[in-house]
Amino acid sequence: MANNVIDLRRPTGEGCGCAACEKLSFPPVELAADAELAARVPVVPLVADAVALARWTGTRPVGPEAMLPEADAARAVRELGLRPERLRLLWVVAVNTGLLRITRQQAVPGPFTFGKGVEATLEFWDGVVMDVLDRADEGLTGSAVIDEHLAETLATVYSVRTGVSVPVLAKGILQSHEVACGPYKGESILRELTSALELLAYCGLVETTGEPIASGSRIRLTPLGTWAVRQDLRREGHDAPTAAQVRVFAELDASELVAAMVAGGVTPSAVASWLERRSPLEAARALTAIAAYGNAGERGAAGTVLDELGPEAEGPLRAALTEPLLWRYAASWLHIRDLQAPSLTPDDHAWLAVDTLAALLYLSDAPGTLGGLDEDLPGLVAQLPSVDHPDTLAVLDLLASHHDDQVVAKAARKAAMKARSLGPLKL
Structure with missing residues (x-):
């Protein structure tokens, strides 16, 4: 894993800023069954405490900002054994997810119960996590640096299934912060991260791979955390497939893969999985055969996959130099990899530009x-x-x-x- 955390923010330098430029591709993940995930939700410490707070509250007046009055808040903390600094988060979760409802300056029991089925429970959990992440703007973890990079930190852990060393994660956050925001002015980013991870574990998002969270442990997402972070990534437009989705595309032949790409149903991670199942020569031979006689959309799709191959695929691309519709692509592919190839004239580059734009005429998801x-x-x-x-x-x-x-x-x-x-x- 790179030292830097994944950057999910909009590009501030070069690039057009379009959705395609901002989209990231994450490795496929294995998700637990929905029923298994739903069964885990009520025992998440944050959820259990929010349920307990809702039951304790029952029907009672609320104070300013629709929060518990100060005396009631202190009593709830004492009687339920809650940590005072977590009470506001628990209250927000209880209200926003339907455990409580605020009406006419009082709190009343809300409509949500865990007896509504798997789908409703997972929708509830999705709302819980959105509430947690939204609180980053209000000082969720107590560390301004961690809050600033919370989404990126979770995405980084999501991308490494075996877990991430806490010191390595801290170093990555620090480097990303210094690049984006300037020098770190706190005392210990490692201590701040450790405290934040304890809160995220309480929220059901992360767990350690062995010993309790400490400076030397490794951290990974829980099954519920993996599910929730994937939901968040997909909402932001990123490519975050499941392993099952990728396996479907990996079993296609080249013509089926290209057809699916033209139809707009293939993600970058699916292409990577397809290539993993084949030797570079096998993949290149199949793709060049399609590109040589297909339309511009099929050439563009095949070319996207060929771009992922290295010099070991030289043979089929060199053979494609004899194909009228493909030789310019093949020459460009060889040049980029510092392999001998015919030179392209300005007219050839103009032809490639037309062919690239023409691909949009055939794509189902063209802008x-x-x-x-x-x-x-x-x-x-x-x-x-x-x-x-x-x-x-x-x-x-x-x-x-x-x-x-x-x-x-x-x-x-x-x-x-x-x-x-x-x-x-x-x-």
Whole structure:
């Protein structure tokens, strides 16, 4: 594992900032059965205490901000054996998840019970975790640094199934904080992290791989923590598949995989799993055979997988240099890996640009608007009418109607008119 924690924040430097640029891919995880997970929820210490607090509260007046009055809060802490600093979190969880309901300045029993079934219980648990993570903005752990990087920290632990050493995790948080926010001004990030992990264990999210949480232990997500963090990652648009989902794609042949990619149903982790089941030569031979005779969408999908292969796949790519629709891709693939290949002319690069854009015509999940494709796109568009590609005109029409930069759209409309006027001359 890298020393730095995973960065889930929006990019602040280079990049277009689109959803595709922000999306991260996480390794597949094995999830416990829903029924097993649901059975674990009531015994999570945080949940058990929230249930106890709701029962203790019953029906009684609430104070400002819909919280327990100070005297009642002190009594609840004393009678239920709660830690005072956790009472606010418990109250928020109880109210937001339906254990309690606030109406007319009083708390009353809420509608949620654990007898409503597995799905309702997991939905309840999802709400509990969202409440916990939302409290990071209010000082959940007592450490401003840990709170700032809480989501990234959980994502890092999620990505390492065998657990993460607490000192290594602390070092990663510190490095990420110093890069993003400046020098750390606290006394001990390791001590702050250890305290935060104790709270997260109380919340049912993490556990140690052996001894109690301490500076020398390793930390991992609980089964419920894995389920909840995956839910959160998927809400944020990241690729976080289950092992079962990935196994389905790993068993497809190359043509089925490419078809699924064009249809928009394949994640990067599924592609990685597919490649793990095959030798580089086997994968490259199958993919180049499809790309050589397929449409631009199929070439783009196959090319995405071929990009994951190293020089050991050279043979099939070198053989593809004889294919009219694929040789430019093959030459580029070889050049990138410092392997001998024919040089590409500006016209060849323009052809590749058309083919890349043409892939959008075939993809089921193509964006509704186009933007950030190339900083010199107006200049490129002017060259496209002379590009001998079967989809040139369709690409120009696509840019004219869907690009969000009016300069590009106008240039594409003008180029499309020129391409149509040149059409008969190419017969």
